Amino acid sequence: AQKVTQAQTEISVVEKEDVTLDCVYETRDTTYYLFWYKQPPSGELVFLIRRNSFDEQNEISGRYSWNFQKSTSSFNFTITASQVVDSAVYFCALGSNYQLIWGAGTKLIIKP
Amino acid sequence: EAGVTQFPSHSVIEKGQTVTLRCDPISGHDNLYWYRRVMGKEIKFLLHFVKESKQDESGMPNNRFLAERTGGTYSTLKVQPAELEDSGVYFCASSQLGDRGNEQFFGPGTRLTVL
Numbered sequence: 001a002q003k004v005t006q007a008q009t010e011i012s013v014v015e016k017e018d019v020t021l022d023c024v025y026e027t028r029d030t031t032y033y034l035f036w037y038k039q040p041p042s043g044e045l046v047f048l049i050r051r052n053s054f055d056e057q058n059e060i061s062g063r064y065s066w067n068f069q070k071s072t073s074s075f076n077f078t079i080t081a082s083q084v085v086d087s088a089v090y091f092c093a094l095g096s097n098y099q100l101i102w103g104a105g106t107k108l109i110i111k112p
Numbered sequence: 113e114a115g116v117t118q119f120p121s122h123s124v125i126e127k128g129q130t131v132t133l134r135c136d137p138i139s140g141h142d143n144l145y146w147y148r149r150v151m152g153k154e155i156k157f158l159l160h161f162v163k164e165s166k167q168d169e170s171g172m173p174n175n176r177f178l179a180e181r182t183g184g185t186y187s188t189l190k191v192q193p194a195e196l197e198d199s200g201v202y203f204c205a206s207s208q209l210g211d212r213g214n215e216q217f218f219g220p221g222t223r224l225t226v227l
Binding site: 033035037042043044045046047050052091093095097098099100101102103104105 | 143145147153154155156157160167168170171201203205213215216217218219220221223
């Protein structure tokens with residue numbers, strides 16, 4: 001079975017704190033893709049990153065970084081020096097045979 | 113370049129009525145997907161078109177749902193008759209033809225409320 005688990009339903013931090021959103025996935029495929037999407041209060045789903053299963057290099061984009069570890073089937077997302085504008089629901093997803101399998105999402109609240 | 117658009121943004125209907133949702137993908141994107149998120153649950157895949165052909169409709173919940181993509185451009189998703197459990201947000205996405213890891217671009221969603 002293929003599954004994505006985001007165990008953190010909601011996280012609340014004060015602005016400028018670092019925060020890590022966890023994502024654990026299950027798949028039997030040897031080739032697969034992992035994604036993070038952001039859903040701000042306006043409702044649209046905004047693409048953040050894609051990783052394929054053969055590329056375990058960590059990635060950094062500004063204040064955002066992602067840690068992909070196949071050994072633990074995890075693809076965690078860290079925001080450094082969080083800002084109020086980072087407040088949103090963040091979804092982790094597994095790409096399998098074109099369809100995306102989604103985690104339940106983590107609601108991130110950044111307080112000023 | 114215009115993104116994925118969906119119409120309407122919000123629909124409120126009575127149980128038993130029919131509703132048709134529309135999705136216009138990014139121009140040139142042959143892949144088109146429908147997903148939905150019912151209250152408090154994960155976003156779930158409904159189906160995938162490649163051009164006008166249904167490539168995978170394994171996520172369609174039942175035969176009250178009918179999706180079409182005539183001419184391989186925009187798509188419609190019709191719910192007939194609507195039930196209370198159909199309430200949720202319906203997202204459409206599109207991607208370029210290519211490998212299955214291609215980024216899917218999402219529309220803003222249609223919020224469907226069935227009373």
